[in-house]
Amino acid sequence: MNTKNVRLNITIPKELIQLVDQISGPRKRSLFIAEAIRFKVKQDRKVELEKKLSEGYRACKKESLDITSEFESADLEGWDDKY
Numbered sequence: 001m002n003t004k005n006v007r008l009n010i011t012i013p014k015e016l017i018q019l020v021d022q023i024s025g026p027r028k029r030s031l032f033i034a035e036a037i038r039f040k041v042k043q044d045r046k047v048e049l050e051k052k053l054s055e056g057y058r059a060c061k062k063e064s065l066d067i068t069s070e071f072e073s074a075d076l077e078g079w080d081d082k083y
Helices: 014-024 026-059 061-070 072-076
Strands: none
Touching: 014 026, 026 061, 061 072
């Protein structure tokens, strides 16, 4: 037995296991389930990160707008000189 793996006894609805077996085959269940868990964890972490970033952006909104307004004249300076 691989020391990096842990054997679990879990309960899963029969119809779900039938779907897993249709896709992966009964001998590849563990691999399929491990990949599905990795995908779900990665997806959940991404959602959590996006939530934290969004909260951070909202928290800094006023400061960002203040900084932008300070540099507005420099941003617009010479914009019509090319034409």
